[in-house]
Amino acid sequence: xxxxxxxxxxxxxxxxxxxxxxxxxxxxxxxxxxxxxxxxxxxxxxxxxxxxxxxxxxxxxxxxxxxxxxxxxxxxxxxxxxxxxxxxxxxxxxxxxxxxxxxxxxxxxxxxxxxxxxxxxxxxxxxxxxxxxxxxxxxxxxxxxxxxxxxxxxxxxxxxxxxxxxxxxxxxxxxxxxxxxxxxxxxxxxxxxxxxxxxxxxxxxxxxxxxxxxxxxxxxxxxxxxxxxxxxxxxxxxxxxxxxxxxxxxxxxxxxxxxxxxxxxxxxxxxxxxxxxxxxxxxxxxxxxxxxxxxxxxxxxxxxxxxxxxxxxxxxxxxxxxxxxxxxxxxxxxxxxxxxxxxxxxxxxxxxxxxxxxxxxxxxxxxxxxxxxxxxxxxxxxxxxxxxxxxxxxxxxxxxxxxxxxxxxxxxxxxxxxxxxxxxxxxxxxxx
Amino acid sequence: xxxxxxxxxxxxxxxxxxxxxxxxxxxxxxxxxxxxxxxxxxxxxxxxxxxxxxxxxxxxxxxxxxxxxxxxxxxxxxxxxxxxxxxxxxxxxxxxxxxxxxxxxxxxxxxxxxxxxxxxxxxxxxxxxxxxxxxxxxxxxxxxxxxxxxxxxxxxxxxxxxxxxxxxxxxxxxxxxxxxxxxxxxxxxxxxxxxxxxxxxxxxxxxxxxxxxxxxxxxxxxxxxxxxxxxxxxxxxxxxxxxxxxxxxxxxxxxxxxxxxxxxxxxxxxxxxxxxxxxxxxxxxxxxxxxxxxxxxxxxxxxxxxxxxxxxxxxxxxxxxxxxxxxxxxxxxxxxxxxxxxxxxxxxxxxxxxxxxxxxxxxxxxxxxxxxxxxxxxxxxxxxxxxxxxxxxxxxxxxxxxxxxxxxxxxxxxxxxxxxxxxxxxxxxxxx
Numbered sequence: 001x002x003x004x005x006x007x008x009x010x011x012x013x014x015x016x017x018x019x020x021x022x023x024x025x026x027x028x029x030x031x032x033x034x035x036x037x038x039x040x041x042x043x044x045x046x047x048x049x050x051x052x053x054x055x056x057x058x059x060x061x062x063x064x065x066x067x068x069x070x071x072x073x074x075x076x077x078x079x080x081x082x083x084x085x086x087x088x089x090x091x092x093x094x095x096x097x098x099x100x101x102x103x104x105x106x107x108x109x110x111x112x113x114x115x116x117x118x119x120x121x122x123x124x125x126x127x128x129x130x131x132x133x134x135x136x137x138x139x140x141x142x143x144x145x146x147x148x149x150x151x152x153x154x155x156x157x158x159x160x161x162x163x164x165x166x167x168x169x170x171x172x173x174x175x176x177x178x179x180x181x182x183x184x185x186x187x188x189x190x191x192x193x194x195x196x197x198x199x200x201x202x203x204x205x206x207x208x209x210x211x212x213x214x215x216x217x218x219x220x221x222x223x224x225x226x227x228x229x230x231x232x233x234x235x236x237x238x239x240x241x242x243x244x245x246x247x248x249x250x251x252x253x254x255x256x257x258x259x260x261x262x263x264x265x266x267x268x269x270x271x272x273x274x275x276x277x278x279x280x281x282x283x284x285x286x287x288x289x290x291x292x293x294x295x296x297x298x299x300x301x302x303x304x305x306x307x308x309x310x311x312x313x314x315x316x317x318x319x320x321x322x323x324x325x326x327x328x329x330x331x332x333x334x335x336x337x338x339x340x341x342x343x344x345x346x347x348x349x350x351x352x353x354x355x356x357x358x359x360x361x362x363x364x365x366x367x368x369x370x371x372x373x374x375x376x377x378x379x380x381x382x383x384x385x386x387x388x389x390x391x392x393x394x395x396x397x398x399x400x401x402x403x404x405x406x407x408x409x410x411x412x413x414x415x416x417x418x419x420x421x422x423x424x425x426x427x428x429x430x431x432x
Numbered sequence: 433x434x435x436x437x438x439x440x441x442x443x444x445x446x447x448x449x450x451x452x453x454x455x456x457x458x459x460x461x462x463x464x465x466x467x468x469x470x471x472x473x474x475x476x477x478x479x480x481x482x483x484x485x486x487x488x489x490x491x492x493x494x495x496x497x498x499x500x501x502x503x504x505x506x507x508x509x510x511x512x513x514x515x516x517x518x519x520x521x522x523x524x525x526x527x528x529x530x531x532x533x534x535x536x537x538x539x540x541x542x543x544x545x546x547x548x549x550x551x552x553x554x555x556x557x558x559x560x561x562x563x564x565x566x567x568x569x570x571x572x573x574x575x576x577x578x579x580x581x582x583x584x585x586x587x588x589x590x591x592x593x594x595x596x597x598x599x600x601x602x603x604x605x606x607x608x609x610x611x612x613x614x615x616x617x618x619x620x621x622x623x624x625x626x627x628x629x630x631x632x633x634x635x636x637x638x639x640x641x642x643x644x645x646x647x648x649x650x651x652x653x654x655x656x657x658x659x660x661x662x663x664x665x666x667x668x669x670x671x672x673x674x675x676x677x678x679x680x681x682x683x684x685x686x687x688x689x690x691x692x693x694x695x696x697x698x699x700x701x702x703x704x705x706x707x708x709x710x711x712x713x714x715x716x717x718x719x720x721x722x723x724x725x726x727x728x729x730x731x732x733x734x735x736x737x738x739x740x741x742x743x744x745x746x747x748x749x750x751x752x753x754x755x756x757x758x759x760x761x762x763x764x765x766x767x768x769x770x771x772x773x774x775x776x777x778x779x780x781x782x783x784x785x786x787x788x789x790x791x792x793x794x795x796x797x798x799x800x801x802x803x804x805x806x807x808x809x810x811x812x813x814x815x816x817x818x819x820x821x822x823x824x825x826x827x828x829x830x831x832x833x834x835x836x837x838x839x840x841x842x843x844x845x846x847x848x849x850x851x852x853x854x855x856x857x858x859x860x861x862x863x864x
Contacts, residue, residue: 036804115826121815123825130837131807209660213837228641232661234838255860262862371855372468375563383553383858392863393555393854394547405562405645405851406666407839419837422825423803426815428687430694431824 016197020204023159023192024132024211030189031131031157037186039106042153046102048180050095053145056176057091063172064141071139071165084139084166094145097397101149104396107415108155122425127418129155130213134205136227137218139165144173147216148191150399152181154417157190159212161202167195206231213419218400236407236416238400241271241355242327243385246344246370247289249282251360255382256285257292259360262384265296269329271401272356272388276324276334278344279306290314290335298331305337324351341366345373352376354403356388377403377410448629452636455591455624456564456643462621463563463589469618471538474585478534480612482527485577488608489523495604496573503571503597516571516598526577529829533581536828539847540587554857559850561587562645566637568659569650570595576605579648580623582831584613586849589622591644593634599627638663645851650832668840668848670832673703673787674759675817678776678802679721681714683792687814688717689724691792694816697728701761703833704788704820708756708766710776711738722746722767730763737769756783773798777805784808786835788820809835809842 011019034042053060064086071081107127114124133151135158137143144162151158162170170193178188194201205212209232216236217227228235245263247256263274279286290300290310300306300316301323307316316335323334324347338344348357358380359370367381378388388411390398395413402408408416443451466474485492496518503513539559546556565583567590569575576594583590594602602625610620626633637644641664648668649659660667677695679688695706711718722732722742732738732748733755739748748767755766756779770776780789790812791802799813810820820843822830827845834840840848 032805117824117826121819125842128807207661229639229664234666234836236838258860258862266863367857373464375560376853378854378856380856381858383856383861384863386863387553387856387861388854389863392549393856394549404666406668409851410557410854419841421808422810422820422842424810424812424815424819424825425799426813428690429815429819430690431698431816431818431821 011197011200013200016200017204020194020197020201021208021211023194024208026189027132027157027159027192028211030187031129031155033187034152034157034190035108035129035131035155037155041184041186042106042155043102045152045181045184045186046098046149048184049145049149049177050098052176052180052183053091053095053173056172057088060091060169060172060176061086063168066168067141067166076165080139080165084141084169086141086169090142094142097146098149101153101397104153104414106153107413107418110415112420119429120426121429124423125420126423127415128421130417130419132157132159132212133214133216133417134159134161134208134212134233135216135218136161136202136205136223138163138220138223140218141166141169141173143218144170145177147218147399148177150397150414150417152190153397154414156417158192159205160191160193160195161205162193162195164195164198170195203230206233209233216400234407236400236402236412237404238402238412239271240327240353240403241273241401242276242325242351242353243272243274243355244276244278244348244352244357245274245385246278246338246341246348246357246359247280247283247285248341248359248361248363248366249280250362250366251283251285252362253285253288256289256360259358259382259384260289261292261296263358263386264293264298264333265331266384266386268331271327271329272385273329274333274358274385275327276336276347276351278336278338278347280344281305281337281339287311287314290316293333296331298333300333300335302335303337306335309337327353341369345370348374355401356380356385358383358385377401443629443632445632448632449636452626452629452633453640453643455626456640458621459564459589459591459624460643462619463561465619466584466589466622467540467561467563467587469587473616473618474538474587475534477584477613477616477618478530478581480616481577481581481609482530484608484612484615485523485527485605488604489520492523492601492604492608493518495600498600499573499598508597512571512597516573516601518573518601522574526574529578530581533585533829536585536846538585539845539850542847544852551861552858553861556855557852558855559847560853562849562851564589564591564644565646565648565849566591566593566640566644566665567648567650568593568634568637568655570652570655571597572650573598573601573605575650576602577609579650579831580609582829582846582849584622585829586846588849590624591637592623592625592627593637594625594627596627596630602627635662638665641665648832666839668832668834668844669836670834670844671703672759672785672835673705673833674708674757674783674785675704675706675787676708676710676780676784676789677706677817678710678770678773678780678789678791679712679715679717680773680791680793680795680798681712682794682798683715683717684794685717685720688721688792691790691814691816692721693724693728695790695818696725696730696765697763698816698818700763703759703761704817705761706765706790706817707759708768708779708783710768710770710779712773712776713737713769713771719743719746722748725765728763730765732765732767734767735769738767741769759785773801777802780806787833788812788817790815790817809833
């Protein structure tokens, strides 16, 4: 089913290139069928995949156990092992997500704009599938199902590179996905993997411009930077969030406490959690906010002025420049004191990854200036940064949160996995 | 004004990197001012640039003469010399284009979508400037003014790399642009060049991801491929057009003759001119179409079946595979006979660059199948391919014609030089 090289052969880079290009060509072929499939057909496929995941749970979990045991033997960290692990609940969640996806409108065929030109030409710009979507990620078997579902719903074929740490799980999942596609009369090749070609397979994917339409890296900073620096295929960069909240002089204590607790402690391991708090030196809310966070188990990495202003009962660590740059993704928060909105904006411009920043204020001019001057995918006034999320913002499903400016910025929905086509219809018009 | 190194120094790559990064940092600073400038202010700048171009015509033409003479001495081709040459008419055309740009709506601030969420959060997705736009091009001084005008109108700062062949002209033009910006109180650094750093300057631009938001190559295939393969900055690829027209069995002779003449001869040097004609073997229009094209001076590169079907009075050359791949941009046309719409689609899929393809037909099913199955930026039914143009499609101004699928596809207007920002406003909402 999933083609692989004989175990004793050592493929040359040229072998891998031609093999991966052949995969991409089959993907292009499959993408044509996916592009022609109507919504009902694609939704049927998503539901068939969901049912098949549940029906094949035992094989999938057995394969996953092999990966997890190998990871444990290799000394993989607990956090990574957790990401790698599937169980009953997680497989059910994957099936539920597919059911949710099936319930969403089809982005394909949506008319973006249209008009009749003075010469009578009828013009429409319509969403059409990208074609071949590739994803590179590591040790996250849930991404295999997740990204495949999103790509298929938007009429694309997908090529996956899920990494060696999850090789057994991904092989099992991809077999289930392909069989389910075939069971509803869609091409199995709409879901393929290049995992059998190792790192060189990923390298070929990155330079397959023209064969692969878009490449989505999912994972840590290092993985994303490698893809960004080496890919000639257009990349959508997702996920890095060094998120800031600025409390100005006018913000109320109650709101500040409630929003900071939510933004830092509700789910600290995700990209929209706050990582640095900036407090105006004229504000009086710092002691209450710091005490509440500390009580909730948050370790505060604070600059000297903040530490001097904290009550003796609140512990803190001295902050260094590293703290301003760090995306902790844990119960840690950097805290700095600033003397003006300008200083807050300057700090954010220096250290932000352009994901989400929020201001807590009751001052209209400050709110408007913050909105205008902060150059991030999402700018929030008086609400938690945790709202930068496809589901929360009404996109239905989320492909990822883009921190680049091209094509998509912020939470990406299904439409962001499509492109557009201009359709011009006439009756013999020529250009004057 | 335009910083340059002493003539006798040999800068190291590290010197060039820090110099270009410093330029990019000044560009980021200037971009903030441009992003805050309202439409009236930006339009005032565009008109000031137009007036300054006319007022400084003599200096610009004198600089241009130096470039043209150097080009002539180097044996530069007549076509390239023509592109390189400015004159009274062309400078007036540049000023007219800036006046036209000033008359267009501002893309910045446009609300793409918005809603009030169930929890009361007010959500808007708004067009905002990209920030720092860079362009790499060669020997086309008109692009200097053109791309700078488009970037400024959309609230961006621009960094130009215009190549050594046009160095004197570009230096003169950039001085005029910078002075005009300052004269209306906008930062001169909104227009900068890295020409003084030669090829290494271009290389640094290509890897300045995070410092440069988007890179637009303009020029020949080789230049564009170099940028695409070496840039970690997101690229918008424009311009390559191996454009096809397919005449099916049902198309009328009159329409076929008129559209082919227009699509091939109206302006053969541009990317939306037709390069290959595919004729269904059951059509009877070929002799009339070929005779009309031949009479208009078009050299036909035809396959054996086409040549056998041509009247003796129509000359033709035998086509090779190279002809299917060639974007002639001249009075040349490849002609092939196909036996079905499927064969036409197959030919197009093999050889198209994804720019524009047209079908001439009176058959509804063929028209719909062609629209659905052709994966190009523009698909045209019964009209000339010359309509794939920003002006013709109502975009007002054209940044280029994108042949990639990410961000923009087909003619790009001012909006395509912007990105979006999500703005979320609440009164203390936290995530449940």
